Amino acid sequence: QVQLVESGGGVVQPGMSLRLSCAASAFTFGAYGMHWVRQGPGKGLEWVAYISYNGGYRSYADTVKGRFTISRDQPKKMLYLEINSLRPDDTAVYYCAKDGIGASLSHWGQGALVTVSS
Amino acid sequence: SFELTQPPSVSVSPGQTANITCSGDILSKQSVYWYQQKPGQAPVSLIYKDTERPSGIPERFSGSRSGTTFTLTITGVQAEDEADYYCQSYNSGATYVFGPGTKVTVL
Numbered sequence: 001q002v003q004l005v006e007s008g009g010g011v012v013q014p015g016m017s018l019r020l021s022c023a024a025s026a027f028t029f030g031a032y033g034m035h036w037v038r039q040g041p042g043k044g045l046e047w048v049a050y051i052s053y054n055g056g057y058r059s060y061a062d063t064v065k066g067r068f069t070i071s072r073d074q075p076k077k078m079l080y081l082e083i084n085s086l087r088p089d090d091t092a093v094y095y096c097a098k099d100g101i102g103a104s105l106s107h108w109g110q111g112a113l114v115t116v117s118s
Numbered sequence: 119s120f121e122l123t124q125p126p127s128v129s130v131s132p133g134q135t136a137n138i139t140c141s142g143d144i145l146s147k148q149s150v151y152w153y154q155q156k157p158g159q160a161p162v163s164l165i166y167k168d169t170e171r172p173s174g175i176p177e178r179f180s181g182s183r184s185g186t187t188f189t190l191t192i193t194g195v196q197a198e199d200e201a202d203y204y205c206q207s208y209n210s211g212a213t214y215v216f217g218p219g220t221k222v223t224v225l
Contacts (some may be wrong), residue, residue, distance in 0.1 A: 044217075
């Protein structure tokens, strides 16, 4: 059974940096693209970033471009999201998700909560 | 950027049918994907490529298309179907977008 487990969330001050991690298991990690999606408190889903199966292509939502960096470590089966210059409106649950058929996000982790507050 | 539109809410009695629409200009070229999210839980994939159901998803969930409007239909709604439903699509350059979500209330 596909498993995705996020970690690295917490309370951080505005302007600081944070790295989220996502541990993948029970599927061939190196064969799939991966995503980060966030959800602010009481808000809808917002797609944040995508990385191709081999890390050769990355894309970002306009709202985070330049501050967020998605990366992956194939041997460790880990997905990462580096967030710089954190702002209060970055406060959200951050989900990692696995690419599925077509442009679907077939499996999701349980999420990591990031709270940006002084 | 591109946007998807969904109704904010839909109310339905148990056993009845709920229809949730998703529209957007980009949908003339791309497929739609649907997700269910219950409070405090991660989203679950319900429909992919407009009409296909992943394994394990009940048959009462179905997807359809009419032009650039896509519809998620829940036939014979059950109390456990009360949740938020999101449509999602894709644009060139591997950018993705979610609709604003529709809250389904089972009366």
